[in-house]
Amino acid sequence: METTNDNPQFSASRRTFLAGSMAVTTIGFGMPAFAAMRAPATDPFIERLLKRMTIEEKAGQLTMNGALGIGRLVNPTTGPEPALQTTLDQIAQGRLTGLFNADDVKLGRTMQQIAVEKSRLGIPLIFAADIIHGLKTAFPVPLGESASFDAGLCERTARATAIEATAFGVQWTFAPAVDIARDQRWGRVVEGAGEDPWLGCRIAEARVRGFQGADLRANDSLLACPKHFAGYGAVQGGMDYNTADIPETTLREVHLPPFKASFDAGALTTMASFNDTGGVPSTGNHHLLTDILRGEWAFRGLVVSDFNSEKELVDHGYAADEADAVLKAVTAGCDMSIQGGLYLKHIPALVQSGRLKMAVVDEAVRRVLRVKKALGLFENPYRSLDPARMGTDIRRPEAVALAREAGRKSIVLLKNERNVLPLPKSGKALALIGPFVTDRNNALGPWMVFPDMKSAVTFEQGVRDALGAGAALAVVPGCGIERPLHGGIDAAVAAARAADVVVLYVGEATNMSGEGASRADITIPKPQVDLIDAVAAVGKPMVILLKHGRALELPNSVKNAQAIVCTWFLGSESGNAIADVLFGDHAPQGRLPVSFPRRAGQEPFYYNHRSTGRPSLVEGPPVGARYREVSTSALYPFGHGLGYSTVAYGATEIGRPRIRMGESLSVKARITNTGTAKHHEVAQLYIRIRVAEIVQPIRALKGIRHVDLEPGASADVEFTLTAQDLAYVHADTRTRTDPGAFEVVIAPNSAAGTPIPFLLAAA
Structure with a gap:
């Protein structure tokens, strides 16, 4: 700790909490995020802290406000501007968990000093921001960068972003957006990785690793927040904030996997989406936020609302008033409120009236404190709040060079x-x-x-x-x-x-x-x-x-x-x-x-659609599922991209035409540079499940290989398919692999190549 408080009571309590923390936090130092959260469900340090907290302080730990527009510290004669003074007072009273989109490291440091030295319990703030594709060094928008089909590149740009963001005083980013988007009318297509769940998973986990780094407590670790949970990319008509009517099987097959990949990569937070799914807004959706997220996936991090989304439960017609909206959001599993202050305003009265159980509030507070502890904020509240880093870590030459490469x-x-x-x-x-x-x-x-x-x-x-x-x-x-x-x-x-x-x-x-x-x-x-x-x-x-x-x-x-x-x-x-x-x-x-x-x-238009009972023919009479005016084929399909040379794909080959459950299948093809220039090829592996309990996509991406070829050179690309690659979500919403007939192809895009069949037999 860099500073102390003259208040003896504060100093003693602060030392007590730090001692308690150090006694149980050998987990986390130098370890990835998921390891930091594998501590026992009951943490003595957090439990002691909870026992001392008033209901107002608990509600404060669940409340985050925006920092833009609150003003600046001014000279000692005039004091802070009124909006800023209100925020400083809330911090001193322990009624704010943090701020987002703050743009002044020195001010952030001052606020943190108030939180840890002047508030009753000394709980540190967390500073967040929407750092989506760079801070001062801007990288390509996520959709554009996803076109690289290079998860390693996405991880490197996220790491560079984390270095700049933490130098700017940001400890938590509301990114990556991992929504699978199949309707190009939707404006937020630009924030994600596109229309394919497999690619979306690889890029989601890469960006989480890049943001957070190897150690969450490091000064340049940026806490990730995959969003928007869940189904936001399926809003009807591609219209932002609209309804998303998604069958449970499609939700689990298409929209949830990138979130699960993010959490498996170590993400400790997620943001609820604005949309409703099947008539239940995500911010108040117990099935999403508790049954699936905390129950099935055992997620121990926190859920934050999107901007004022708990208040919007009233506009949805899901809550009667603001207090009812808070009750339903917290009970569903939305732990933290962003903007609006409704949690701070209504939680104390809801608990006092008996409508909201204290145990529900306590669990939400535990999640918030666990995340702050995993970030090392109790031991080092001033991490990522060093003004000197502004001069060394913003727009580093290597970051600018990486932006050009990306x-x-x-x-x-x-x-x-x-x-x-x-x-x-x-x-x-x-x-x-x-x-x-x-x-x-x-x-x-x-x-x-x-x-x-x-x-x-x-x-x-x-x-x-x-x-x-x-x-x-x-x-x-x-x-x-x-x-x-x-x-x-x-x-x-x-x-x-x-x-x-x-x-x-x-x-x-x-x-x-x-x-x-x-x-x-x-x-x-x-x-x-x-x-x-x-x-x-x-x-x-x-x-x-x-x-x-x-x-x-x-x-x-x-x-x-x-x-x-x-x-x-x-x-x-x-x-x-x-x-x-x-x-x-x-x-x-x-x-x-x-x-x-x-x-x-x-629109919505995407390559991995299901086959209908009357599949369309690209050419020929209009007897299938198609429009009168236009072909059903893409102008340019998913996966398409040319270089400055030409390539030829040999036939897809498999190790054997029949495998058993538990065995793997080798799939390969020869690619030849038939032109006169160097070429970088991105070979793509697609499968099709021929017969299934639920009709499956006509093709589904399952692998990518990057190959550099000199003029006239050839290379064999090889993939290994496992039973897990052939699994799908069944009617009971469980994912498993069935024996049966499959097809596989290695191709330059989702519409190319001739698939070959193989059989998967029971073990």
Whole structure:
């Protein structure tokens, strides 16, 4: 401890609690998060603390408020601003468990000093924030980074994020978002890993490991909070905050696995989702928060509400008033309230009236204190509150380099006719056209709470740095993001006519993706489409760069371009990362984590759908499940992505056509680089369960292999399938493997390759 309190009573009680803590906390030091929470269910230190707490102090441990807007400490003459003074008073009274989105390490340290030295029991605060894809060094948005199909990369960027966030005074991040999203109209698709549960699990567990590191008590460990529990990605119509009617089997097969993977990786917290599932809002859903989470999964961490979501139980029509909402949320298993202060306001009276049992409140408080203890806050309350780290750990050179690497590995090449890409660095006149060419404000993407806009590298800057002085380069915006510019199209057409190659940078603004940014029309805004149409009519080779936080419906002028590139929102190093790929210093290696529909009306649209009784034919008469106007196939399927060379897949081979339960199956294929450039291939393993108690997806991803190939070289990729890979959720909601007929294929995407059959026999 760095400081003491002059109050003898405080000092004695503080020493007592620390001594009690040290007596039982040999678990946790230098150990991962899950080990830190395997202490006995009854912790003497926590139990002694609970016995001394008033009901108001207990309610305070379950209450977190936002820090933005509360003001700053000012000079001693005037004192703190009123809103800040109220917060400081709450801390001194032990009526606040922590704050979120605080942006002042020194102020945070002052608040912590009040909590541990001036409050009656000295319980430390916890500081949280929505650090989704970087703090000051912005990495690609999670959906974009998931396109790398590289969990190791996601772990490294999460680790770099944790270093910056903890240097900024943040100890807990409300991330990763692990919602499986199958409807591209939903704005929060951008926060997750896309439409596939297997990929979602791998990236969820990687990000948890990266955020938290090897030791939760370390100064640079950032507590993870997988969200939103649960089923938020299935909201009807892709409309944010909407109802999600999900069968229990689908909930368990698709939406819950990434959460379980996160908890198995050591996550100690989770956030309840805004939506209701089957008519029961998640914040008050006992089946989700207690039966499944605490019962089946034995989760011992805490559940936090989403912003004011306990109050919204009233708006849902699930609770009669605020007090009833608090009663139902706490009883369901939502331990901590974010914003609104309803727990602090109503829990004492609810307990006094007998409506809420003290035992329920005590258990919620235990969970909160256990997490704080696992973070080492009782021994070191000032961890991650060192102002000196601001000068050493923010925007480290290695973090900036990693942002550039992550950016280029997230880029997906959708189309490259006549090998228009990569572009030469000399000998060609280029026209860079579109509203994002010089734009810095939309480089980072949504969910940057503390953005560093000045560090964002624009596309123009990245290109000029790549080409050097004297490059033949024209730069024309052509239009705004959602509005035309006077004379803009004429200037763009003139630039296109004078160029050898046109690069159009078009798509979505930051505010078109993220929370509250659902879109009924997932297209490029009309002023930009008018620009693209006009430039396309010039007839020059055209490269389309897409800025986006979801899969889009593409207009004909984009689909007909020679090259189409997904660049998402790539973060601080956007311009450099795009230039690295555009000019061939690095070949693209990203793969789509979401399916691109042909038309927005196909949504929800995803590759791993079930077969109907009348399966559609991609070609032929419209006799199956299909629309009159459009094919049921994806414009670009999940897993699709090109490089600057070509590859050929040999036939999928299996070790034997029949295995028994408990045995494993070897699956392999030969991949050959048939082109003239180096190539990075992402081989994907898919299975199908032919007959099941519940109809299964037509394909399901079960493995990924990254392979680097020199021109003309071949490599064998091999996977091992186990019985667990063949398991599925049955009607009784249990997951198990049945003997029967299966198919397996190794392919470059979810729509390619010829599956081969095999049988699984009973043991």
